[in-house]
Amino acid sequence: MKTISQARVQNERRILKAAIEEFEQYGFSGSRMQRIADRAKLPKANIHYYFKNKTELYTAVLNNIVSLWNKAFDRISVEDEPANALRGYIHAKLEYSQSNAAAARVFTNEIVSGAPHLKKYLKTDLRSWVTERAGVIQQWANLGKIDPINPYHLIFLIWGATQHYADYHTQVSAIMGKRKLDKCDYDEITNSLVEIILKGCGLKVR
Template sequence: MTKIEISDNTFGSSHQKTRLHNKNKILAAAAQEFKQYGFNGASISRIAETANLPRTNIHYYFKNKLALYGAVLTNIIDLWNQAFANIDENDDPAQAIANYIDAKIEYSRINPTASIIFASEILHGAPYLSQYLQTDFKYWIAEKAKVIEAWQAQGKIDKVSAYHLLFTIWGATQHYANFAVEIEAAFERPLSVEDFDEAKKTIKHIILKGCGLSF
């Protein structure tokens, strides 16, 4: 089962740690449920059963199904964003971009459920993420684009569209989660750790060379 962790340093006591443990169990069970059934088809009763907790516990932590779905999406976004969160114009772009690609591929390997849930939300018109896309997301991607453009101004990287560069990285790396069935059909076997390592190497080669960077 996919494990979705919540980062919260306030959980110090035994009681608080139990609450955090239960909350993570609920989020993990909910992620599986939303992946399989989508938001409309998801059942709080099945989530409680999968988490091995009473249904009342679900409502103790989350007001309703929408609040639970929002928490799952928030954890996915926070996980992805942290991989590219601290870049600045003084960084080596080749290393920063390579690290980001590695992290995104690794997320697709160890937590494909997250990518599938997010992709499903977007494909359905982002009904529950529309506010995020118009606010925090726009700020986040604009900030990253400014860093990439600063690298370009310093002559560190070729002048390619910063936005399309990020879109390309997302599409290439998340493909290994969203379309794993297709890839496995091509390989005629399940994806292995070595396949993901080869994907990292190949995508970094294509992206970095395309930006005029050494690989």
């Protein structure tokens, strides 16, 4: 027998999952509450029962994505050797792009649209996060452990390169002549990116 709050948690989760798919495909303004309801196999009125309106549902989805992202990357250690740290980070980012591709695309959609719902997060939490990591890379450079590159653009390079496989998955698959990329492809991608980026920073690849 299900308690009421179990039903609530379960339904909210189902709605969020359906909403991610809808927002991924159509963006915020293009998404339809009716289609979200259909995807979640619930009457439209129930969506409004759990989430007051479209904006609140979208905000919940974004918060979900951001907290997922934080959980995945806040543990990146700053005391590691540069080569290990960067290799681990590229690996984790690609893993994330693969297993959370839909969420990653919702995030991109929001940023491409000018980040109307995330401006504050970008300017506060995310900015501190990057500034901190950039400081560590700068210290590595000062100690001669890595070539003197601009730490911010190294981070953006890793983000751009890894996020590309989530955002541009359709294009990448079309070019590679596959329906979708498999485990094997992602291993090849990881190796390629790790090799070029580490070597590009003056680090030994292995």
